[in-house]
Amino acid sequence: MSFDPAQFAQSALSAGSQQGWESYRLCKIGEWERPWFQRRTEKTDAPALYISAGIHGDEPAGSYAALELLRHPEIFHGLDVTLFPMLNPAGLAANTRENAAGIDLNRDYRDPKSEEIRSHLATLQTLGQYTMTLCLHEDWEMTGFYFYELNVSGEPACGLEIQRAMAEHLPIETRAIIDDFEAKNGIIARNAELLRLPRPQWPEAFYLSHYHTQLGYTFETPSKAAPLESRVAAHVAGVRAAADFARRQRLVPPRGTMPSLSQ
Numbered sequence: 001m002s003f004d005p006a007q008f009a010q011s012a013l014s015a016g017s018q019q020g021w022e023s024y025r026l027c028k029i030g031e032w033e034r035p036w037f038q039r040r041t042e043k044t045d046a047p048a049l050y051i052s053a054g055i056h057g058d059e060p061a062g063s064y065a066a067l068e069l070l071r072h073p074e075i076f077h078g079l080d081v082t083l084f085p086m087l088n089p090a091g092l093a094a095n096t097r098e099n100a101a102g103i104d105l106n107r108d109y110r111d112p113k114s115e116e117i118r119s120h121l122a123t124l125q126t127l128g129q130y131t132m133t134l135c136l137h138e139d140w141e142m143t144g145f146y147f148y149e150l151n152v153s154g155e156p157a158c159g160l161e162i163q164r165a166m167a168e169h170l171p172i173e174t175r176a177i178i179d180d181f182e183a184k185n186g187i188i189a190r191n192a193e194l195l196r197l198p199r200p201q202w203p204e205a206f207y208l209s210h211y212h213t214q215l216g217y218t219f220e221t222p223s224k225a226a227p228l229e230s231r232v233a234a235h236v237a238g239v240r241a242a243a244d245f246a247r248r249q250r251l252v253p254p255r256g257t258m259p260s261l262s263q
């Protein structure tokens with residue numbers, strides 16, 4: 001089944017308007033619209049979640065999961081949410097990791113060369129602080145799911161809850177080393193140390209951890225080893241677990257302020 005970005009944007013916009021999301025647009029890529037969405041509670045101090053998907057075009061489950069999330073806003077009851085469901089439509093149409101110019105968009109957040117990420121960054125700079133950020137990805141080399149946890153503050157996080165929720169739909173990736181990182185039952189836990197490593201090409205999660213959040217997760221589902229339906233369900237379950245945690249913790253992020261870059 002091939003991914004149709006035009007149809008996806010239509011479905012997302014129609015789900016968004018039916019379910020009461022505010023919709024916005026990043027710059028178009030070719031003919032393709034890139035809608036994004038917000039919903040806000042009445043309260044000014046509600047915990048806030050950020051979710052993004054579809055930055056790697058050969059990882060469609062995240063975008064399809066984002067569409068499910070748009071259709072089920074009850075998951076986010078009591079929370080403020082910002083959702084970017086499709087950052088790389090050209091890559092999704094071509095089933096390539098990169099955009100049409102061959103740029104890996106998830107390495108383009110420090111000194112952006114792509115119009116996709118320049119536009120995303122311009123929008124991000126208008127947004128405030130999040131209790132938690134979630135980036136939905138896939139990995140074609142793995143047989144189970146895993147995720148990165150980037151916990152800058154060291155405060156209690158919800159890795160085990162996310163792991164339990166996703167494991168209802170997919171096996172846990174059992175490798176001890178994933179992408180050169182130590183993994184424990186599918187969890188790659190990183191702290192503030194990671195942000196101090198010199199790294200010229202920033203992934204989205206790095207940017208978010210510098211400027212928008214103390215707690216970031218990047219979910220990875222096995223794109224070759226499991227059916228799309230289970231991968232989508234696993235992402236949705238992981239987001240739901242994160243939303244439940246954010247609501248329970250009542251973590252209130254300082255809004256509208258940017259933490260200073262440590263170096």
Ligand SMILES: [Zn+2]
Binds near residue numbers: 056106137138
């Ligand atoms: Zn990816």
